[in-house]
Amino acid sequence: MSKQSPPVIWFERLARGDVARVGGKNASLGEMVQNLAAKGIRVPDGFATTADAYWQFIDANRLREPITARLADLAAGKATLADTGEAIRSLILHGDWPADLAAAVGEAYAALAERAGHADVAVAVRSSATAEDLPDASFAGQQESFLNITGEAALLDACRRCYASLFTDRAISYRQVKGFEHMKVALSIGVQRMVRSDLAGAGVMFSIDTETGFDKVVLIDAAWGLGETVVQGTVEPDEYQVFKPLLDDRSLVPIIEKKRGQKAQKLIYATGEQPTRLVPTAKAERAAFVLNDAEILTLARWAVAIEAHYGCPMDIEWAKDGETDEIFIVQARPETVQARRAAGVFKSYRITQKGRRLVSGLAIGDAAVTGRVCLIESADDIGRFIDGAVLVTATTDPDWVPIMKRAAAIITDHGGRTSHAAIVSRELGLPAIVGTGYATELLHFEQEVTVSCAEGDQGFVYEGQATIEEEALDVAGLPATRTDVMLNLANPAAAFRWWRLPADGVGLARMEFVISNAVRVHPMALVRYDALKDEAAKRDIAALTAGHADKTDYFVDKLALGLARLAAALHPKPVIIRMSDFKTNEYAGLLGGAEFEPAEENPMLGFRGASRYYSPRYREGFALECRAIRRLRAEMGFKNVIVMIPFCRSVEEADKVLAVMAENGLKRGEDGLKVFVMCEIPSNVILAADFASRFDGFSIGSNDLTQLTLGVDRDSADLAELFDEEDAAVKWMIARVIAEARKAGAKIGLCGQAPSDNPDFAAFLVKAGIHSISVSPDSFIAVKRAVAAAERAQDEKEIHA
Structure with missing residues (x-):
């Protein structure tokens, strides 16, 4: 040497x-x-x-x-x-x-x-x-x-x-x-x-979202014991996401995701020939988070510092010492998949005509494929794998790589987003669904299935061959527009898929989607839990809210976290969150909801929107919605959030709602809070000046406005030919409210489907002077081009005039 x-x-x-x-x-x-x-x-x-x-x-x-x-x-x-x-x-x-x-x-x-x-x-x-x-x-x-x-x-x-x-x-x-x-x-x-993480916990974190490449979050996986269980994918870890741009403000807690994993096993020290052994976790460990908020934020700040030093997204392993409570970084390497992904072009997949849902888990990637199942339970049997099949197994390790690269997709019982199966699937460009729990029990050899990772954070396996539509979206070279083109978003799990679109914000984020999918419990059933008569619902609610001393905190936590992902996707651009707009029959479908909702002949025109917020029937439930928005803005730091009130029938009703919001810490104008109102009732148009004096802006809901202007039930098949958002009467209403809003100095946008379906309607809105148009993400590029064309035509007309 x-x-x-x-x-x-x-x-x-x-x-x-x-x-x-x-x-x-x-x-x-x-x-x-x-x-x-x-x-x-x-x-x-x-x-x-x-x-x-x-x-x-x-x-x-x-x-x-x-x-x-x-x-x-x-x-x-x-x-x-x-x-x-x-x-x-x-x-x-x-x-x-x-x-x-x-x-x-x-x-x-x-x-x-x-x-x-x-x-x-x-x-x-x-x-x-x-x-x-x-x-x-x-x-x-x-x-x-x-x-x-x-x-x-x-x-x-x-x-x-x-x-x-x-x-x-x-x-x-x-x-x-x-x-x-x-x-x-x-x-x-x-x-x-x-590091004595056998006495505490360990895991992996990425300084980027591993599935979408969204570069403003840190993803942290955590399990009890030594970190190999997370890397190898033998456990379903806790998952935390932290929003990086707000980490510098130590008064904020920008944790936007906290999912508790099963963490059924942990790797600990042993004596004798084998220095480590795998043991079951205690019931209390499975029910608890591995990290507290302070530790989550510390790790996230370290990830940001490491990324800044290396100048690229990073894949980092960490461990907590159970003797000293200190956290250590034990490895750091460049992230190798999203860092190489082209920024200007990405693919969008849409699944239609899908069969029965068979199993679900965490989605890795954003693609979808069909294929036949090849079920392999042991690495000893990998010689049985059939090229191009969907590999289904309990878990993978590096021994499986030679057949993984020959698979159409991968499905595992165990593992999280940082497991071996997830990492290798990303590198190979394969859709994978990990942590399904029971795929090896529910799927069988040569079964025809569709594997979909195109519907957000959750991946789904459907029976049979679904129809998969693939579209390449190229955002490079999109024209600039004076009119803002924004996105309609509802599903927090899918929000990060669209961060590369050069949208001007979120024009409509639907709170009710988060409540029905993430919260699942009627807010009044949490407020009045002790008085619930439905014992089955009571048991289900008790299980969902385990770990929350006050059951209403469960609603606030879940709702704030779900909305935070929507607020983060395009931050710091504005995100307009509409307060809940369930109909009574929809509210009744939530856990415990039937006891708090009246039976109505026509819920579409019944007890919905603003009328609920000050009513004794729901006022305490609305207070929980306000608490979630306050947490989102004041504690997490998403000051880009604008609140919007739906279905507000009169100015008197507007005053009542604004008063109730102020009682619950959401006072218009305070701490920069803006409050918008939906324009979906003729009275909103007729009295636009009065509404503009109470709200900062309008968002035209063209579906409801068409329904009430023409007197046509939008869900009626028999009247479908009469329901037309481009009817002259509807367009008159839209043009009138745009003019009144601009005269009053209020912002006005539209969040209906018509601009996506018809470029001429987008041109009509531009000519009328609308400030923004909000569309579904898959329509964004077409609408952006249509708006640019309309603005050019208008400019040329003015030049020649």
Whole structure:
């Protein structure tokens, strides 16, 4: 060994330019120790063996020639991958340590123990290949890691096994796919003081949304015990999302997602031959979150600092020490999938004519495919896999990669968004659904299914072949417009899919969608829980609200989190959230709702919208809605949120609603709060000036306005030909209210379907002077172009006039 290349280097003497010497993983650890400790980011102490040390071990045992010969036989088809890997690993495992190399490792381990303050310090022994963590190759999990290793002899044995893991079947296969020459890749070993996360928790985080590439959130997965269960996908972890732009304000808590995972197992320390063991978690652990809000925000701030230092999105592993309550970063590498995705073009998928829903889980990617199920329960049976099939299994590890890349889609029982199955599926560009719980029990071999990851955070498996419509959306070169073109959004789970669209904000976010899908409980059933008569509903509500001492807090928490994702998607642009606009029959369908809703002959024109908010029947429920909006704006920091009141029949009703809102901490004008009103009743047009004196803006709901202007039930099949948003009477109403709003200095927009269906209607709105048009995301590009064309035509007409 040359003096210029010592066999062991401490992390604090390494930097990211040292990949050739110590591999990507160890170079990154050194980079963080050197540059990020001043920002409070803790990295466990440790050292790395060098690539030169690996080659010294190989040459001391005369292994280059036999390894090269085995690989040549594999390339020539004279040997199988399994036989080749096993033979090479056996050669390495039977190798002897050169005395000076063993001494160097032993001396470093003794020094690490002295730094830690006790002999036989427990360490993690991790592989770090010199070709890993590159922009186009992650090598995720290709080599082995060994945890809770104590003593010099056990450390040297673990290091030898790390060297051998450079030639696992999966590692050989991955290098072949990526075009790396086997004998030009060396292995460095990171020896890092163990964090006692077996007594607390650990996990993975990304400084970007892994499914959409949305760059304003940090995604954190967390489970009890050592972090390998999260990486390997053997548990369903907690999932947290934090909104990065608001993290600098320490008075805010911009956590926009908190999902409690099942966390059925945890990996802990063991004694004897196996240094770790998998055990069931306690009932209390499964019911609790691994991290509190302060810890979530700390990790998110660290992710932002690490991303800023490296200048690219990052994939980070963290661990919490159960003895000291300190949190540490144990690995950081560049994110390799979304970072390479083209910014200007993305695909949109729409699923129609779909069969019965069979199973659901977390969606990985945003595509959809059909195919036949190939159910494989054990890695021993992967030889049975059929190319182009939908792989269904309990979980995957790197041994599965050779068949994963031949699959049309992947479905697993276990795992979260940072599991092995999720990471590899993203890298391969495959749709995957992970953490389904029961896919291996509910799906069967050769069953025809549709795998849909195109409907938001949740992925669905449907029976049979659905119709899949694929559209390439190119936002590059879209023309600028004076008229704002905004989005109609309802589903928080799908909101981040559209962040690349150059929209001017969200013109309509429907609160009732969040209530029906995320909350699921009638707010009055939470306010009056003790008096509920429906015992079955009472039991269901008790299960949903477990962990909330005050059941109304459940409503506020769930609603605020759901709305936060909508508010975050296009922040800091305005997001107009319409307060709940259920009809009584829809409210009655919520858990516990039947006891609080009257039976109406015509709910469309009944007890809905503004009339509910000040009524004794619902006033306390509306107060919970106001609390959620207040939390969204004041505690999370989404000041871009505008509140909108639906179906407000009179100015007197407007005054009552505004008074109730003020009582609940939402006073128009205070802390920049703007309040809009829907224009969907003829009285809103007739008295537009009076409404404008009470509200900051209008949003024309053209469906209801058409219904009430023409006297046509919009849901009536018999009257369908009469329901026309472009009827002259309707257009007169729209033009009139636009003129009145502009005269009063109030903003006015439209959130109906007509501009999406007909460019001429968009032109009519532009000519009438509308400020904004809000459309469904899949219509955005067409409407944006139609509006630009209408503005050009209008400008040319004025020039020639």
